[in-house]
Amino acid sequence: MSEEVSLFRLYLLRAMYLLIAVGLGITIWPSIIAPASVVANPGSVVRSLLGALALVALLGLRYPLQMLPLLIFELLWKVIWIVAFALPMWAGPGLDAYARESLFACAMGVVLVPLVLPWRYLYRHYVRTPSARWA
Numbered sequence: 001m002s003e004e005v006s007l008f009r010l011y012l013l014r015a016m017y018l019l020i021a022v023g024l025g026i027t028i029w030p031s032i033i034a035p036a037s038v039v040a041n042p043g044s045v046v047r048s049l050l051g052a053l054a055l056v057a058l059l060g061l062r063y064p065l066q067m068l069p070l071l072i073f074e075l076l077w078k079v080i081w082i083v084a085f086a087l088p089m090w091a092g093p094g095l096d097a098y099a100r101e102s103l104f105a106c107a108m109g110v111v112l113v114p115l116v117l118p119w120r121y122l123y124r125h126y127v128r129t130p131s132a133r134w135a
Helices: 007-027 029-033 042-062 068-091 097-116 119-128
Strands: none
Touching: 007 029, 007 042, 007 068, 007 097, 029 042, 042 068, 068 097, 068 119
């Protein structure tokens, strides 16, 4: 299966998984390990999800092709956030400091992830390959 994708592309994928794991490890995990408050808030759900994403991204270092759905998820949630939230804020009241920082991080993902994805492989394995049986 990995013979379909060049070794260079596999290393690019691994670099992207590492970037996700390290980036979220530095920014998210400190607030998970030592939270400022133990009171539940909407941000705690987001931090938990992103913390889990960081851990699962580590699997991509060993299994770069099998973990491609994680990169697809990463690309899609960032595109959705930019289109549904950042652009309307920018066009309306404007972006606050948090939104500007988030927009920059999301835009980096929207640019970098498509560059490393093996599109022909994705097409062959996720579009052309028949799905698993339902019953």
